[in-house]
Amino acid sequence: MKVLITGATGLIGTQLTKECHNAGISVNYLTTSKKKIENKPNYKGFYWNPYKEEIDPDAFTDVTTIINLVGATISKRWTKSYKKTIIESRTQTANLIFKTLKNNKTSVRHFISASGVSIYPNSESRLYTEEDTAVDDTFLAEVVQKWEASADQFKKLDMRVAKVRTGVVLAEEEGAFPKLLKPIEKGFGAPLGSGKQWLSWIHIDDIACVYVHIIKNGLRGIYNATAPNPVTNEKMTRKIASYLNKDLWLPNVPGFVLRLILGEMAVLVLKGQLVSSKKLEESGFEFRYVNVAPAIKNLLK
Numbered sequence: 001m002k003v004l005i006t007g008a009t010g011l012i013g014t015q016l017t018k019e020c021h022n023a024g025i026s027v028n029y030l031t032t033s034k035k036k037i038e039n040k041p042n043y044k045g046f047y048w049n050p051y052k053e054e055i056d057p058d059a060f061t062d063v064t065t066i067i068n069l070v071g072a073t074i075s076k077r078w079t080k081s082y083k084k085t086i087i088e089s090r091t092q093t094a095n096l097i098f099k100t101l102k103n104n105k106t107s108v109r110h111f112i113s114a115s116g117v118s119i120y121p122n123s124e125s126r127l128y129t130e131e132d133t134a135v136d137d138t139f140l141a142e143v144v145q146k147w148e149a150s151a152d153q154f155k156k157l158d159m160r161v162a163k164v165r166t167g168v169v170l171a172e173e174e175g176a177f178p179k180l181l182k183p184i185e186k187g188f189g190a191p192l193g194s195g196k197q198w199l200s201w202i203h204i205d206d207i208a209c210v211y212v213h214i215i216k217n218g219l220r221g222i223y224n225a226t227a228p229n230p231v232t233n234e235k236m237t238r239k240i241a242s243y244l245n246k247d248l249w250l251p252n253v254p255g256f257v258l259r260l261i262l263g264e265m266a267v268l269v270l271k272g273q274l275v276s277s278k279k280l281e282e283s284g285f286e287f288r289y290v291n292v293a294p295a296i297k298n299l300l301k
């Protein structure tokens with residue numbers, strides 16, 4: 001079996017490539033960076049420039065599933081023009097793949113798109129399942145809506161479409177975890193805002209295996225990809241501090257201070273959603289990291 005991954009060179013894509021290889025699945029990938037192109041028997045890179053509509057059609061040869069992970073990072077200041085980049089790096093990329101599949105005969109039957117739990121409105125008490133249709137009023141929710149709509153167009157080609165609403169991915173060297181870790185390590189860590197906002201997390205090994213599970217089982221529809229036991233920002237901060245043997249002596253960082261520093265991006269740390277993983281588990285997926293303590297222990301080992 002062969003898959004095509006966009007964003008394969010990123011945090012999730014790198015781990016997903018490893019898990020695909022463990023499962024005997026070959027990987028083609030599209031990259032916007034010519035220097036990232038490799039050519040191995042089970043790992044072949046192809047160049048694309050989605051904004052100039054340049055794509056190498058050979059990337060699709062013998063591919064049955066596409067995993068669309070591409071997307072400009074959301075952890076960079078949200079200026080008006082960068083917001084456009086965040087959206088277009090998700091929509092124009094999917095549009096170009098759609099156009100290519102529409103105009104060429106290929107063996108692709110399954111399109112799996114990354115997505116985010118930030119579509120669900122901020123709440124301290126509501127448990128969100130894939131059935132919930134409420135949409136938050138933030139920029140991130142707008143991104144997710146446009147992103148999922150661009151994935152849904154593949155249904156017109158009679159393809160199965162899956163959308164993976166991903167929580168905060170915990171990995172050792174990149175993403176949210178090192179950012180949470182650093183201030184605590186330096187002795188000035190503290191919960192953010194009320195500390196009660198939910199942090200629906202997932203370990204990097206698990207998110208990669210979620211994609212392999214969806215590929216292997218040909219799943220379609222929305223799947224929340226978050227560990228079964230989300231924690232609050234305060235609990236996450238305290239757990240990390242306890243593994244590092246650090247005291248949390250400072251008061252919570254007030255929300256207004258974070259809004260002053262981060263502007264609109266403060267929603268990333270001040271808002272959160274309590275998200276259910278039940279649908280994924282009922283589809284037969286088994287999490288390696290169900291609780292946050294073993295996940296932190298693994299990342300700090």
Ligand SMILES: NC(=O)c1ccc[n+]([C@@H]2O[C@H](COP(=O)([O-])OP(=O)(O)OC[C@H]3O[C@@H](n4cnc5c(N)ncnc54)[C@H](OP(=O)(O)O)[C@@H]3O)[C@@H](O)[C@H]2O)c1
Nearest residue numbers: 007009010011012031032069070071072089114166168169
């Ligand atoms: N990590 C998380 O906590 C998390 C949570 C929820 C959702 N997600 C979503 O899951 C996907 C993968 O996440 P990740 O953490 O692995 O992302 P990542 O490490 O930032 O990698 C994304 C990849 O997308 C490509 N890319 C970046 N900017 C681009 C642009 N402006 N135009 C076109 N391509 C661009 C790059 O690949 P090339 O250089 O090879 O082109 C990059 O390696 C993303 O869409 C992300 O939003 C992630």
